[in-house]
Amino acid sequence: MIEARDVSVAIGGKRIVANVDFDMRPGEIAAIVGPNGSGKTTFLRALSGDLAYSGAVTINGRDLSAMKLVEAAMLRAVLPQATTLSFPFTVREIVRLGLLVGRSGALPGEDERLPERALARVDLDGFAGRFYQELSGGEQQRVQLARVLCQVWAPVLDGKPRYLFFDEPVSSLDIKHQLIIMNIARDFARRGGGVVAILHDLNLTAMYSDRIFVMHRGRLAATGSPQDVLSDDLIEKVFDCRLRVGVLPAGDMPFVLPQSVY
Amino acid sequence: MIVLALAAMPFLARGLNALALGEATAGHLGIPVQRLKYTAIIGASAAVGASVAVSGGIGFVGIVVPHLLRLAIGPDNRYLLPASALLGACLLLLADAVARTIVAPAELPIGIVTAIAGAPSFLWILLRKRGVLDL
Ligand SMILES: Nc1ncnc2c1ncn2[C@@H]1O[C@H](COP(=O)(O)OP(=O)(O)OP(=O)(O)O)[C@@H](O)[C@H]1O
Ligand SMILES: [Mg+2]
Numbered sequence: 001m002i003e004a005r006d007v008s009v010a011i012g013g014k015r016i017v018a019n020v021d022f023d024m025r026p027g028e029i030a031a032i033v034g035p036n037g038s039g040k041t042t043f044l045r046a047l048s049g050d051l052a053y054s055g056a057v058t059i060n061g062r063d064l065s066a067m068k069l070v071e072a073a074m075l076r077a078v079l080p081q082a083t084t085l086s087f088p089f090t091v092r093e094i095v096r097l098g099l100l101v102g103r104s105g106a107l108p109g110e111d112e113r114l115p116e117r118a119l120a121r122v123d124l125d126g127f128a129g130r131f132y133q134e135l136s137g138g139e140q141q142r143v144q145l146a147r148v149l150c151q152v153w154a155p156v157l158d159g160k161p162r163y164l165f166f167d168e169p170v171s172s173l174d175i176k177h178q179l180i181i182m183n184i185a186r187d188f189a190r191r192g193g194g195v196v197a198i199l200h201d202l203n204l205t206a207m208y209s210d211r212i213f214v215m216h217r218g219r220l221a222a223t224g225s226p227q228d229v230l231s232d233d234l235i236e237k238v239f240d241c242r243l244r245v246g247v248l249p250a251g252d253m254p255f256v257l258p259q260s261v262y
Numbered sequence: 263m264i265v266l267a268l269a270a271m272p273f274l275a276r277g278l279n280a281l282a283l284g285e286a287t288a289g290h291l292g293i294p295v296q297r298l299k300y301t302a303i304i305g306a307s308a309a310v311g312a313s314v315a316v317s318g319g320i321g322f323v324g325i326v327v328p329h330l331l332r333l334a335i336g337p338d339n340r341y342l343l344p345a346s347a348l349l350g351a352c353l354l355l356l357a358d359a360v361a362r363t364i365v366a367p368a369e370l371p372i373g374i375v376t377a378i379a380g381a382p383s384f385l386w387i388l389l390r391k392r393g394v395l396d397l
Binding site: 070077083085086087093098148235 | 280282284289337
């Protein structure tokens with residue numbers, strides 16, 4: 001369970017996130033959507049313990065601001081929006097960094113094999129020996145995902161749910177790999193963990209998320225199930241462009257069809 | 263002090279590897295970034311201070327050896343740190359032998375020998391990194 005009450009973040013005297021309330025239960029994928037610069041990354045960084053915030057955040061009932069780095073590292077793994085690498089490490093070495101805190105939650109003795117297994121899950125079999133810097137953008141993004149998966153391999157540890165914080169996990173992936181990654185997120189949630197994902201693709205958001213948080217100019221503009229939140233009015237207003245929200249014939253899943261800038 | 267710094271290396275190496283992904287990510291992985299940076303910097307300064315107190319300043323060894331080795335054995339600090347210490351010591355031994363013998367019975371300052379070998383190597387590493395040179 002993650003609960004954030006009235007969270008505000010100021011950077012350099014400027015208020016970037018204002019009065020955000022956020023809740024998620026284990027078993028769920030919570031999506032954060034909103035236009036560029038609306039404060040999504042800043043909010044997730046506060047949730048990750050990177051930024052000072054006002055308000056209250058608890059993860060599994062523990063106050064985030066009182067949490068040690070190691071405790072947080074056992075509880076959640078973070079995929080940042082962009083990662084740079086300053087030295088020529090191999091893919092295997094990068095993914096192994098996910099095991100640093102030493103509580104992957106895999107069966108005893110299995111940690112050694114986790115990097116290979118995580119790479120297989122993100123469809124990067126055989127990439128372990130390659131140099132990270134020589135991979136394509138989408139491949140690099142999947143390597144970072146594999147690293148993050150290793151860190152919280154078991155969605156539940158010592159009876160407590162763990163969390164994946166994803167900042168645009170599929171931003172440079174092709175359609176197939178977008179689905180693969182979102183399936184991993186869904187699987188993680190089904191097995192008792194929780195996923196917070198910042199997404200720009202509203203259709204993927206509708207397909208996969210249990211709850212959507214719409215951010216607009218640092219504030220929460222709306223929150224609810226995809227069916228509740230994805231409406232022409234709200235989405236047009238928040239994203240400032242013309243579009244159509246429809247409902248797929250099979251089931252009640254909404255989809256968004258972009259039309260034009262005003 | 264040098265021994266203390268050597269003993270601390272294995273404990274720092276993994277954290278330093280994580281830092282290659284940036285300070286925020288290292289923190290997410292459970293690395294106490296500020297503490298690690300202070301420990302590494304103070305440890306390195308103390309060890310360097312102690313060695314310089316014994317031998318005087320000898321240029322280019324510390325700056326060239328780790329970079330050369332990173333090209334040779336990769337950036338994993340678990341191997342890079344001890345390898346740098348070893349290779350640095352070997353090179354100094356060699357430089358010392360050269361300094362004592364090349365103009366015998368006189369003796370060349372050892373810093374001149376390391377500079378003659380080190381400066382071109384450093385230039386080579388720099389140019390290679392910039393992509394100017396492909397050797
Ligand atoms: N370190 C910082 N210093 C100053 N301003 C910042 C800083 N970080 C973010 N901002 C500002 O805060 C606002 C929100 O940034 P944030 O990165 O949270 O946006 P976002 O919703 O993640 O956008 P995107 O979809 O482009 O990733 C932006 O206007 C940005 O310029
Ligand atoms: Mg962002």
